[in-house]
Amino acid sequence: MAKMRQQREKAAETQRPRRSPTLENRRARFEYEILESLEAGISLSGTEVKAIREGGASISEAYARFRDGEAWLVGMHVPPYKQGSFSNLDPGRARKLLLHREQIALLRSRVQEKGLTVVPLRLYFTRGMAKVQLGLARGKKLWDKRATVAKRDVEREIARQGR
Numbered sequence: 668m669a670k671m672r673q674q675r676e677k678a679a680e681t682q683r684p685r686r687s688p689t690l691e692n693r694r695a696r697f698e699y700e701i702l703e704s705l706e707a708g709i710s711l712s713g714t715e716v717k718a719i720r721e722g723g724a725s726i727s728e729a730y731a732r733f734r735d736g737e738a739w740l741v742g743m744h745v746p747p748y749k750q751g752s753f754s755n756l757d758p759g760r761a762r763k764l765l766l767h768r769e770q771i772a773l774l775r776s777r778v779q780e781k782g783l784t785v786v787p788l789r790l791y792f793t794r795g796m797a798k799v800q801l802g803l804a805r806g807k808k809l810w811d812k813r814a815t816v817a818k819r820d821v822e823r824e825i826a827r828q829g830r
Contacts, residue, residue, distance in 0.1 A: 690719075690790040694727045697815065699786060699804035708765030709740060709790070709797045714748040716797060721748070724790070731764060731785035731801060733775045738764035740787060740799065764799065777803060 695701070711719070718724065729742040739761040766774075777783055782805070789800040807815070 695786045701802040703803040710763040715745045718748040726787045
């Protein structure tokens with residue numbers, strides 16, 4: 668028994684940790700000022716999950732909409748899964764966000780009152796479940812974007828000097 672346990676422990680040490688695929692929406696951080704963020708589940712079909720794990724999905728054009736007391740992610744593109752055949756769904760369809768009723772009501776009221784929007788920041792898997800990190804965001808003005816680029820250039824130059 669002890670020998671088997673040692674073999675299992677050794678195999679676990681040599682195994683590479685599995686990295687779950689993560690999609691970052693870098694454009695959202697540039698285009699918007701993120702005020703708050705929260706995690707939401709997302710309802711996907713089996714072939715969509717497989718296609719996301721393969722790579723190629725895009726959340727850069729996506730945003731959240733609220734209809735009939737539900738939150739929907741609109742504009743997310745998931746390419747058809749190659750081995751999916753008839754079970755593939757429309758790549759650009761709206762996908763339901765899984766949030767508590769209170770969270771939906773809070774986000775909906777904030778979006779309606781203050782002219783904010785809800786954008787996805789990251790798409791990732793946690794214990795096999797697809798999750799989306801949503802950000803409550805306010806659009807940046809052109810001069811804000813220029814300031815962001817200038818700040819990034821200064822930080823890059825300082826890092827270069829430090830090496």
